[in-house]
Amino acid sequence: MADAAIGTRTIPAEPSAWSRLKTNRDWLGAWFMLPTAAFLFLFLAYPLGLGVWLSMTDARIGREGIFVGFENFTWLYDDPVFWLSVFNTLLYTAVASVFKFAIGLYLAILLNHHLPFKAFLRAIVLLPFIVPTVLSAIAFWWMYDPQFSIISWTLKELGLITTNINFLGDPWNARWSVIFANIWRGVPFVAITLLAGLQTVPPSLYEAATIDGANRWQMFRHITYPMLTPIIAVVMTFSVLFTFTDFQLIWAITRGGPVNATHLMATLSYQRAILGGYLGEGAAISTAMIPFLLAAIMLSWFGLQRRKWQQGEADD
């Protein structure tokens, strides 16, 4: 009987390739990812690829370019204005990011305490971030006006200076002025995000530290800072990326002037590509930003991957 039963049992047909594709878990996973992948390709990879392609052509506005290899890059390599914009971008990003981090962290710690009107104060801190960039940039433009600056006016009224400060007419003054505006605008993002991070630190750790007799600095150094490191990595990556690619503030306040002293790579790219009509060269400047941005992302990526580093311990 047993043999007969075995003899009559139908052997299930080998599943077709199509049904395997439909039911195999690995394949299903791929299917479900497809829409997202298509979305990413269409809106991220394609424009990026197009930008890189454009940077290797001599495309002008209204006219398709022909492939010229690295000609745009070799030209930029010898272009002092391009290198000036690289220097400006690095200075702008480095100085603004350091200040945004320091002030943002300080504010976050302050706001984490129990203060009267806590919710209100937190909302106030967010204000610079909420105001549209162009609006705040125009406000700064007025504050830095060579003739009508309220800062110069106040200092003159106080008898501290006799002539107006040349905020935007002098290369270095202009650089510090736009960096200040960027810090003002960027601090809330850092502060509020770090504040969110601070809220996740268990109070019991502080209680234990207090019992052990730790002072405030020791508590910050050995509890707050290590617990906050992962979120610092994320926040500062974003902050650096935003700062490095900034355009609006500069364009509204100085348009890259005086004498290109505040041109960032993004503004120079726009000027060359859209105003000057040299799409290829503008794209090359944008493409030249990619290595810097990749470096920032990699730093954060590997940082986030390293659990020990996240927890504030030394690497093995």
Next chain:
Amino acid sequence: MSMKSKFRLLGGGVALAGLLVAGTLAGSSPALAACELQFKPEDGAELTLLRWKRFIQAEEDAFMKIVENFQKDCGITVNVQNESLDDVQPKASVAANVNQGPDMVWGLYSLPHLFPDKLVDVTDLADYLAGKYGPWVPSAVKYGTKAGTSEWIDIPIAYNGNYINYRISAVEKAGFKEPPKTTAEFMELAKALKEQGTPLGMALGHATGDGNAWVHWALWSFGGSLVNENDEVIINSPETKAAVEYVKELYGYMAPGVAAWNDSNNNKAFMSGEVSMTNNGPSIYPAAKKDAPDIAADMNHAKWPVGPVGKPTEFHIAYPMMIFKYSKYPNAAKGFIEYLFQPAQYDMWLQAAVAYLTPPLEKYEANSVFTDDPKLTVFRDAARDTLTAGYEGSVGEKAASALAEFIVLDMFANAATGNMSVDDAIAQAERQAKRIYR
């Protein structure tokens, strides 16, 4: 014609409605009595026009009145979009690149020459207008036609004179009856104005209108030029060096901060009395008449001094209007420009603009706006006197790029502010120019 505009027309009067019905019955587009156009608009045409944001409210009001009249007379709606002066070019460039956007753009200088192949040939319209109200002033022909051809790609519908604006009392106090006629004396005046605390101020920031106007005057007045008539870069010359050294010295007598000035700073500084002399179109004067009559009474306009080259080297803004090839209604667009130039519209517009606009066609130079107030007479000649972008070179896309990149302006600013030596500033300009003119 859109339903909306049909309704408006019907509301206009029984007679007009009758005409409409008759026209529709006849199976053709409605014939509108007042719409006498050489260039017959397409049926159902509707236009979008991008223009720069007005500097003088009355000018814009008059322009919108013309748009309204055009709608009333010819039944074609023109949707007017405004952008700030500096944003017209990028918008137009993008439109040209993606073949989509406004049917017409009203921009600056040689903007049409950035993308000549994207524009409708308007030679027939230009010839027609010249025959009726012309001839065109020489610079209009150069700005209107595609480099090296006689094909018109835009219509320079007006100019904006950029002259010396000065406070009469300050100049007299400095010992001059009026702004001097030579660059050497002009330096003396600048020096005296600075000493008496009422300095000169001219924009050295990326100021498209005012900045480009005065630095090109300075360069050309010493015989310097970015390129020669064959478009070969000749900026690195003793003449240029003399011009740069002149500007460097002049900068020393200017109000502080001019290196940061854009097109609006000098208006504010002049109105507040911070500077007693600047270069501008006639927009400060009407503003002063309205808000500060004492300044209006004490100010006047003057032509630019002549440099060692011995002839005037003025650079005024040209305002070309262009029609994109992707437009579905090129004839309606031509019809609109034709309509704009009809005396009933154009004369009214010139009057409203109080000399802010200078006509490119000879007939309109007789408009009384230039003679009713003698302080505005100087602006009548702006179109006739101006040299073109690129000077003796072509006015094509290369000249447009050089202007957009502020090559000449940055050369002067680099040297004047001490950011670079005179020779280095010129060398950098030469290098950038060679890239564009290769």
